[in-house]
Amino acid sequence: MRILLVFRAIPINLPHGPRRAYKNMQQSPPSASSSRIPLPGSGQLPLLLAMLVLLVTLVATYTAWSSARRTAQAQLQETFDYRTRDMVYSISRRMAVYEQVLRGARGYLRGTVEIDRRDWEEYYRVLRLDQSFPGLEALGIASIIPPGRLAAHEAAVRREGFPDYAVQWTGPGPATSAITHIEPFGGRNLRAFGFDMFSEPVRRAAMERARDTGQAALSGKVVLVQEGAAAQQPGVLMYLPVYRAGQLTGTVDQRRAAIVGWVYAPFRMSDLMQGLGGAHSTDLDIEIHDGEAQGDATLLYRSGDASAAGRARPARLTASSQILPGGRTWTVTMRSSPALEASLDTTRPLLVAVTGVSLSILLSFVVWLLASERRRALQLAQAMTLELRQSHDQVASERQRIGVILENAPDAFLALDRQGRITDWNAQATRLFGWSAHEAIGRDAAQLLPEQRRAHFCTGFAAFAAGGRCAMLGAPTELEVLDRHGRAIPVELTVAGLPIGDGFGATAFVRDITQRKEAEAREQRRQQRLDEARQALLRSQKLEAVGKLTGGVAHDFNNILHIISANVQLMLRADNTDNPKRKRLLSILDAVERGSKLAGQLLAFARRQPLHPTVVNVAELLERMDSLVLRAAGDSITVERTAPPDLWPTLVDPNQLENVLLNLVINARDAIGKGTDGNGRITLALGNATVGEGEGGEGGDLAPGDYVTVAVTDTGHGMPPDVAERAFEPFFTTKPEGKGTGLGLSMAHGFARQSGGDIRLESEPGTGTTVTIYLPRHLATAQVTAGHGAATPHS
Template identity: 60%
Template sequence: MPLSDRPADSAAAASSRSPAALPLLLAALVFLASLIVTWVVANKVERSAENELEASFNYRARDLTASVVRRMAVYEQVLQGTRGFLRGSVDISQGDFADYYALLRLNQSFPGIQALGIAAIVPPAQLGAHVSAMRAAGFAGYEVKPPGPRAFYTSITHIQPFGGSNLRAFGYDMFSEPVRRSAMEAARDTGNAVATGRVTLVQEGTRSAQPGFLVYVPVYRKGLPRVTVEERRAAIVGWVYAPFRMNNLMRGVGGEHATDLDVEIYDGHELAEDALLFRSPGARAPGSRAMFTHTDVIDTAGRTWTLSIRSSKQLEATLDKRPSLAIAATGIGLGLLLSLVVWLLASERRRALQLAGDMTLELRESRDRIDAERQRIRLILQNAYDAFLAIGPDGRVTDWNAQAAKLFGWSEEEALGREAVELFTAPEWRERWRGHFAAFTSRGECALLAGPSEIALADRHGRTLPVEIAVTALPSNGGYGAVAFVRDIRPRKAQEERERQRQQRLVEARTALERSQKLEAVGKLTGGVAHDFNNILHIISANVQLMMRNEESSRKRLLNIMDAVERGKKLTAQLLAFARRQPLHPSVVNPAQLIDRMDSLLHRAAGDAIEIRFELPATPWNTLVDPNQLENVLLNLVINARDAMNNQGHITIAIENVTIAPDSELGETGVKPNDYVKIAVTDTGSGMPPEVMERAFEPFFTTKPEGKGTGLGLSMAHGFVKQSGGHIRLASRPDEGTTVSIYLPRAQQETPDPLYIPTPH
């Protein structure tokens, strides 16, 4: 036998001696591995679908909570408006109250309000006279319920709509029931709207009674002081109130996705059955498990509600498991196919060797193609117009083209393998850059990934280079690396500076012209508004005088008066809409940097005779706010402080990082617990008495002489802060100065937006 045949014979002999079960074992192992991979992929896809569904649930739950808060705020405004209509007296005719109720159209606009009523205080000595007067007014069966002697009586003397189940409440003494009495006393002593705990309304019948609650707003006698609790107790004459049925109140709150959520509302913090106010129709039984849950605590008219929200069966049924099933089926099929291939390869060694050779050849050709492509890309990058560099997860340079060497002054041999921050950042910036890059390496998140950004780097000699940089993240096993194209924008910056100077000269010329035009326009607007209101007042005055002379035409004159009043309301509504319709452009702002940028502007506004002091923390939190509107608010506050000090004293602007807890003083007044940036402006001026503080945020209210102020400064600041999700507080005493504190929510982004970061020098 030739020698050349011996290796083949030896291989055949070795193959014949191999165990027959080995191909099947290999195929089984491959199939098992494919099943494991299939399970991992299918499980990941199913988990991703669950996460998307959970995000949708959380959004709808938060939106439902916000809808409940908004709806209760609207109801509170209705009661406040009714108190204003009464003008300090509960002695109003039933007809006038019915007309007012019809004008509100509560049944169409405010679902959930069972009625609108007035509870009057009846002194025990006048109880008999009160009942006689009501019966004489046409209510023959009227009586104060429940009967019996008491030290203090109240009675529902007005209720609309006056009919149906509301007649059960007519004459009812709500002060005789402990839960209602507690809320009425709290409203009386605080002057605010106060809600009761869970009650059964008097209007409810014996069957299918719904849980309910009532909201009270106190009515004080006109002209009496009510600064202290004792004064408010002395001035109280009754309450405006509204009863609510929870099922009716919650109808329609969830919108078209209401069936996706199982909602339970409890009175207080405890999720107890006796505190349950509302449960969604068809909701799961208490204690049953849901896929997603969400709990919120809200404040409604001084009362704490706990919202327990769970995903409904209908929402959970929308979870699409078809992709994971398809992946499982595909994986099993591919596993079987791969197992068959392995079995065939293991069974036919010659075929396997030939296949291995073909694969080796293909891999070699593929490697050659990759090397050629790599060389082509290298030539392109080396001759690119922009500097190109690549950084590995360890922060060291892996690629550096000729333009990068020209821009930064480091040759390719010097740059490769060195730490990137040493090559293009100044020494004083390097620690900050290392921190940013460490965070990017672990999470792959960076503000520069959003698109081309303008930043400042440094060359080999420490000179600052303004550049435009485009960064792309490169994930790898060791974390995230990055590639970047860097363009030198010094020529463009020089051109922009020349253009800016030219535009500045044009702006200065336009500003002088616009200033005079704005003054003229403001004068015309003020004159026009005053003229319109003057005409309205003339109409009202003339009609009243004619009514006094000729009583037969009273109805016609009253209609004319109402027409004039409606015109005045429309004009006022237009002015208020104009004042509140301000578009905001929020961005992440560092308040200390913003105030530092305003330093010269604030000193010019305060004047040379007034000192401005700053109390700024070392690391203030960032906040998401419109920087231009915040500058306007700070400027207005400094101007107000200057006017209150008569050009003598000092103004202090302080920034503080504040965390408001639920049990803190501010948390108990309705400020939502959160992290806030507090900006306080304090002056040493004349201060404000309590009656002025109560109206300080009202539009057009001012204590300045005529022509010295519009009365819009604090009202505009109030609207801006509320629109930005924050809060504003006023503290002042006569002759002790005033402090205006602004609380803006903390932004989670650690660094401000690039537009507001000063370029290092």
């Protein structure tokens, strides 16, 4: 975390009159005629003049003192606000990081809690969780013990070398769990080994919430099992559910059925808060309460300076905020500590007051002397002139010091006058924008912005220069600026107002955040690829489940059809007469044949159809199918074929491949036919492809190796994403009723997978669809067969 320290210089413009008067006094001594001042007749007039001057200067001193005091209080308030925001962010960030630790542990488990203890110990040791994550008391696994398996579970653990192992519970619960793995396995953590957290209401509420939502859940205030009888401190636990691999978790009931345990981490609050705030941790007195109510029952943490004696002292500044770690509300109350309040600048107001009072008395005395004796007044005036000159030199030195600081600041600094022109420019600004200080000073600041933002900037800055109000004041703002070559640079801008006469100018610190933006973009792309991989995995699991169900049903249905067919054929042999009953039997036999074909299609999707693979050259197979493909496509559609001369052979069932290709051509024809005129183009492109490690696509189902690709591309209407996701599901079709069975792409999917390859679909509404089949390359030397046989189209 980078902290920007902004030093704001307040210019002090001293009039040059005293210095000129001092020079004039040295150059021209007073004449004898002017050495005497005629005094009024009354001796009380000098005293009245001195009292009047004293009154006026004391009023001015009080005004300056009040302004300095308000400025010091405002600076203290700004520091307190920054510390509180940083503390709340640090707590939220630390809890988010620990949640990621649990997610990494769940990913390591891969859907099971049955893991070797040495593997779990090695995982904890390699991550060095005890050194890198303060407050993380342990990392453990809570396993669910099925009903009736408690004794067997205890016996199994005892056989692993823990003869005294027994499940501990605080009372009967709806289910039984046990802490079966915990690292580091020693010290206080041994007290938690075998503890049934599900039997304790507070822990059970968090475990049930994690189980039902699938997200991390934080418990309420508890005393950890690891704590001894003395010096107990409040603690919390964070749970993340572990679902059985391969089971659906889309609904609450599915998640409850799939749960096998939890990966969890206990936290001692005092250890968890250790190190937060860094060097400024003593600036705040902190209390953290569980929930919105505040009291000793909900108190999770109280810093050492927030003790009872400390709370008796009224804090100058207080703030409260709520955060939601693990879906649970924490109320964080922060007060300014004595250390922070001691940083309040009381020296400057005191200096202003002492200096003002001293100058008031001195000026009053001077007026009295001037009224009483001019010579003594001239001597005092000379002394005052010398003092003012020294003060002016001090101000010049201070200006030089501030200039050195700004010139060497890590961020670009610039100042603008009321017209929006640049008046100050440091070295970092030259490195960022490319203009030297000589070239930049006097330039309109709107030239640093993109063209489309300049008019808005000019309008907004004119309003700010008049009233001093702007939404960008104080808080950093992200935007883009241009360097002298027109290159856009993402920056973080911190703006402060600068009073100039009866209007306002501005000062700004500009930080280049190009690297941060690039890191955020990389993280966003990584998350997008991760989400795409998850979606592909879900689709693959869905098709796998549907395929298993479909294969079983189709197999049983096919057996029933064989029985019906055999009986009908026996009845036909027994009755050779031509009568209505025989026609009905023939109709039944025809229906059985259609049902058998339907069962074959379902078995093809389920990858359970009988295949007769031979070595096939797909290019020669397409040449043999040319007339059949043209008839299937129709006269109004152009069919194009492309193939490389060195196309690899593949080992597949040629008849099934012909059937799949013909179905894809018919689907492409129907997609084109939904247009306005039915004209279009179908391209059958063959090719060789090599899939490397990690290039198996979103689902990762394609093993590395060489493949022959068959891509069928149409110029039809295309598919929206929701339709494309369901395209391979059996009986799903976008065609009108009676125009298709919805098994064409399902058969193609099952055939490709059963042949050792895969099938991919790419579609975009308005541009068409491409279906690509990957068939494994055949490396054995054998006679290549083009394949032939009757192909039955299915849509």
